[in-house]
Amino acid sequence: MSIEGFIERASEAISEMRRSGEEKILLVHHDDADGLSSAATVKAAVERKGYHVKLLCLEKVYPEVILSIHRDWDGIIIYADIGSAHGDLISRFNRGRNLTIILDHHNPRAPEDPKIYDLNLENYGFKGEEDFSGATVCYLFSKVMNERNRDLSYLALVGSQEIPSGIKGLNRLVLEEALRDGLVKVEGRRVRIVRLGVTVKSLFSKLQILGPVGYYEGGPDVGVKACLEGLTEETERMIADLEARRKAANRRLIARLYRERLRESAHIQWFDAGSLYHGMGSKVIGQFCSFLSYQKRLIKPDKYIIGMMNLQNIVPGWGRLEGNFVKASVRAPGRLRTLIKEGKAMSTVNLLVKASEEFGVADGHEYAASVVVPTEKKETLIKNAEAVLETFKAGS
Numbered sequence: 001m002s003i004e005g006f007i008e009r010a011s012e013a014i015s016e017m018r019r020s021g022e023e024k025i026l027l028v029h030h031d032d033a034d035g036l037s038s039a040a041t042v043k044a045a046v047e048r049k050g051y052h053v054k055l056l057c058l059e060k061v062y063p064e065v066i067l068s069i070h071r072d073w074d075g076i077i078i079y080a081d082i083g084s085a086h087g088d089l090i091s092r093f094n095r096g097r098n099l100t101i102i103l104d105h106h107n108p109r110a111p112e113d114p115k116i117y118d119l120n121l122e123n124y125g126f127k128g129e130e131d132f133s134g135a136t137v138c139y140l141f142s143k144v145m146n147e148r149n150r151d152l153s154y155l156a157l158v159g160s161q162e163i164p165s166g167i168k169g170l171n172r173l174v175l176e177e178a179l180r181d182g183l184v185k186v187e188g189r190r191v192r193i194v195r196l197g198v199t200v201k202s203l204f205s206k207l208q209i210l211g212p213v214g215y216y217e218g219g220p221d222v223g224v225k226a227c228l229e230g231l232t233e234e235t236e237r238m239i240a241d242l243e244a245r246r247k248a249a250n251r252r253l254i255a256r257l258y259r260e261r262l263r264e265s266a267h268i269q270w271f272d273a274g275s276l277y278h279g280m281g282s283k284v285i286g287q288f289c290s291f292l293s294y295q296k297r298l299i300k301p302d303k304y305i306i307g308m309m310n311l312q313n314i315v316p317g318w319g320r321l322e323g324n325f326v327k328a329s330v331r332a333p334g335r336l337r338t339l340i341k342e343g344k345a346m347s348t349v350n351l352l353v354k355a356s357e358e359f360g361v362a363d364g365h366e367y368a369a370s371v372v373v374p375t376e377k378k379e380t381l382i383k384n385a386e387a388v389l390e391t392f393k394a395g396s
């Protein structure tokens with residue numbers, strides 16, 4: 001593991017930014033709390049350098065969207081907490097055109113285009129599921145840009161709340177730094193962000209609603225602002241309203257699943273939420289599947305959980321997508337997680353990548369992953385996934 005390698009490569013990327021003479025940055029970021037913390041970090045850092053920043057929040061890497069931004073955008077493109085898993089795709093669309101910097105922790109696929117810098121710390125021996133989040137990479141990058149960006153360290157801690165194994169690895173170092181700099185204070189088991197007067201955990205939970213649930217209502221921009229300026233009364237009201245709507249939909253869905261049960265095949269248990277979450281961002285289905293993975297009376301502990309929902313074919317700030325899509329989220333419940341860890345079962349991300357090879361764009365981690373597929377491919381996805389798992393079993 002070497003952070004030096006990262007620092008060197010980040011310095012190169014920053015020099016390239018300067019050399020390009022570009023003044024505009026398109027900051028493409030993920031919609032969850034880590035994505036918003038990531039975006040806020042990079043936004044603050046590059047604005048301090050005098051760049052003009054346009055934010056584009058994506059729930060998913062849609063090829064159509066990526067193609068158009070690499071064709072039409074005049075300036076630098078930075079990806080935050082998104083992009084690494086599609087380095088190859090981004091390369092194909094960029095074709096040496098825009099200087100592109102990827103700051104992410106999802107399993108990377110190496111870009112071939114020399115104008116693309118993927119600074120994912122997995123390339124330097126760290127683990128994106130444990131040691132660092134998207135916001136951690138964004139913070140470390142910002143610190144290479146200018147040491148004064150150390151005042152943003154608390155955002156790395158906020159984003160890293162999504163890491164299930166807690167604060168360890170690089171994040172431990174960031175926490176120590178933030179404590180030394182007096183940016184955060186430990187209060188019992190909580191960590192408080194001094195300037196914003198809110199705990200790391202509470203800001204995380206609120207961003208986790210603003211971005212994902214409020215995706216179609218300007219939630220991501222409100223969240224990025226809250227990361228830097230704190231939560232206003234109006235923001236708190238927006239969060240409460242979004243949360244109430246999501247809870248109502250969750251309740252309806254859980255009642256339905258108790259009534260109808262999940263559908264099942266040899267290795268998979270699945271359900272389709274249809275349009276139940278209409279108006280909310282698609283992350284809600286993943287969050288629901290996570291919740292479901294602990295409902296022992298509803299699910300089998302050794303089968304992959306797949307949940308689907310219809311997507312709106314609009315990307316706020318970009319436009320309308322061609323065609324209709326569903327999102328499928330996969331979660332591994334308890335016993336299956338152990339099997340995956342031991343290499344006896346397939347990781348959720350590998351499963352989805354293989355099952356949607358011809359028609360979907362999948363990404364994620366060992367125990368949680370998702371994919372967007374054309375609506376007419378719903379059944380094919382499940383069938384393919386079952387076949388992929390059957391082959392895996394036969395081969396192991």
Ligand SMILES: [Mn+2]
Binds near residue numbers: 034081134162
């Ligand atoms: Mn993340």
